[in-house]
Amino acid sequence: MSQFVRFTIDGTECMASRGQYLVDAARENGVFIPTLCNYPGVKPKGSCRICTVKVNGKLMTACTTPVAEGMNIENESADINELRKSIIELLFVEGNHFCPACEKSGNCELQALAYRFRMMVPRFPFQFPNRAVDASHPRIIKDHNRCILCKRCIRVITDESGRSIFAYRKRSASVEVVVDPKLGKQLTEDLAQKAMDVCPVGSILVKEKGFHVPIGERKYDKVPIGSDIENMQSTKI
Amino acid sequence: MSKPIVATTSLAGCFGCHMSVLDIDEKILELIELVEFNKSPIDDIKKFTKKCDIGLIEGGCCNSENVHVLKEFREHCRILVAVGECAIMGGLPAMRNGIPIEECFNEAYLNGPTVVGNDAGIIPNDPELPMILDRVYPCHEIVKIDYFLPGCPPRADLIWEALVALVTGDEMKLPYEVVKFD
Ligand code: SF4
Numbered sequence: 001m002s003q004f005v006r007f008t009i010d011g012t013e014c015m016a017s018r019g020q021y022l023v024d025a026a027r028e029n030g031v032f033i034p035t036l037c038n039y040p041g042v043k044p045k046g047s048c049r050i051c052t053v054k055v056n057g058k059l060m061t062a063c064t065t066p067v068a069e070g071m072n073i074e075n076e077s078a079d080i081n082e083l084r085k086s087i088i089e090l091l092f093v094e095g096n097h098f099c100p101a102c103e104k105s106g107n108c109e110l111q112a113l114a115y116r117f118r119m120m121v122p123r124f125p126f127q128f129p130n131r132a133v134d135a136s137h138p139r140i141i142k143d144h145n146r147c148i149l150c151k152r153c154i155r156v157i158t159d160e161s162g163r164s165i166f167a168y169r170k171r172s173a174s175v176e177v178v179v180d181p182k183l184g185k186q187l188t189e190d191l192a193q194k195a196m197d198v199c200p201v202g203s204i205l206v207k208e209k210g211f212h213v214p215i216g217e218r219k220y221d222k223v224p225i226g227s228d229i230e231n232m233q234s235t236k237i
Numbered sequence: 238m239s240k241p242i243v244a245t246t247s248l249a250g251c252f253g254c255h256m257s258v259l260d261i262d263e264k265i266l267e268l269i270e271l272v273e274f275n276k277s278p279i280d281d282i283k284k285f286t287k288k289c290d291i292g293l294i295e296g297g298c299c300n301s302e303n304v305h306v307l308k309e310f311r312e313h314c315r316i317l318v319a320v321g322e323c324a325i326m327g328g329l330p331a332m333r334n335g336i337p338i339e340e341c342f343n344e345a346y347l348n349g350p351t352v353v354g355n356d357a358g359i360i361p362n363d364p365e366l367p368m369i370l371d372r373v374y375p376c377h378e379i380v381k382i383d384y385f386l387p388g389c390p391p392r393a394d395l396i397w398e399a400l401v402a403l404v405t406g407d408e409m410k411l412p413y414e415v416v417k418f419d
């Protein structure tokens with residue numbers, strides 16, 4: 001069996017290593033599939049559904065689906081992008097996202113996707129949930145207003161014995177992601193910074209610094225999220 | 238043909254969006270050529286004197302007066318544009334949403350660190366004062382809004398581009414760099 005598979009994305013012939021997840025296979029072919037809960041190096045969870053594509057006409061999450069020979073993938077269609085946009089809108093109304101006061105603004109993946117999908121206003125009513133800002137940890141601020149429960153911090157930030165420093169608390173609609181009270185001390189300066197970088201939104205902020213990069217020079221000020229992948233010469237195998 | 242007529246107002250806003258309108262610099266001369274202003278803090282016309290084509294709304298609704306003005310704008314303007322984050326989602330004032338109104342009043346008038354000289358412990362209650370709403374409402378939850386221009390404030394170029402497009406009937410080209418939420 002060949003190590004490579006051929007497939008199409010929006011009609012364009014592509015090629016990738018067998019078994020790669022669709023988001024990675026697409027990236028190697030210069031195609032951006034938006035992601036939020038996915039993070040390189042940890043097992044995909046498939047929870048946010050923003051990476052939804054149509055594979056041979058069926059909706060699937062591209063971060064959890066391995067590429068296979070002959071797949072026809074629909075990615076940049078009006079339907080799919082509308083679906084993705086509605087997920088972004090739901091995330092905006094579900095929490096409290098007041099971007100002008102957010103330290104992550106300009107570098108935030110949720111906001112950048114809203115820009116990419118041209119969200120001017122969410123079509124759903126704002127929920128204005130009453131959520132706390134937890135500043136009890138000496139190194140970080142955990143702002144529950146902005147957490148999208150993607151679990152990236154839980155999966156990526158671990159101590160030396162591989163235990164997650166972040167954890168879920170409560171259930172259902174009141175679920176929160178918090179610093180595990182027993183392991184909080186293990187959140188070193190480096191890990192705190194890493195947690196902030198891993199968080200796609202502004203829910204984990206390192207204390208006593210911020211707003212480093214001036215407006216106009218932040219990651220998504222001038223170019224849409226994903227344009228680095230799209231402008232890349234596809235790495236032909 | 239007569240010029241299109243524009244009205245503007247600031248509800249629960251900080252006038253930052255109006256400042257951003259002025260931030261179009263010398264293009265303001267072009268704007269004066271292009272449109273006529275009616276009710277607006279820019280020309281200090283306090284009451285609508287005719288039907289308008291475009292109404293620019295800054296700020297959301299935090300009290301009964303805001304709701305009244307917004308409804309009046311809907312009645313008098315053919316097109317309503319929510320300008321800025323406060324008009325779109327309540328903005329900074331909406332940070333009180335989720336906190337009971339009594340707690341807000343107590344903090345503002347009785348217990349807050351900046352409260353001085355209110356020994357009688359009075360919370361303003363003159364019937365002349367507009368009623369504070371239970372929370373701050375985005376404009377589109379009160380009346381129909383036709384267009385939304387995000388930003389805090391929206392970039393001057395965004396307001397300019399949108400206004401020109403609405404006035405001339407051309408397509409709204411909103412370049413990536415000018416559509417921002419902050
Ligand atoms: S986390 Fe992102 S979307 Fe939410 S307020 Fe901050 S910048 Fe805006």
Ligand code: SF4
Nearest residue numbers: 147148150151153199
């Ligand atoms: S804190 Fe950030 S990384 Fe962790 S679950 Fe919430 S949004 Fe995801």
Ligand code: FES
Nearest residue numbers: 046048049051063
């Ligand atoms: S990125 Fe695939 S489901 Fe979240």
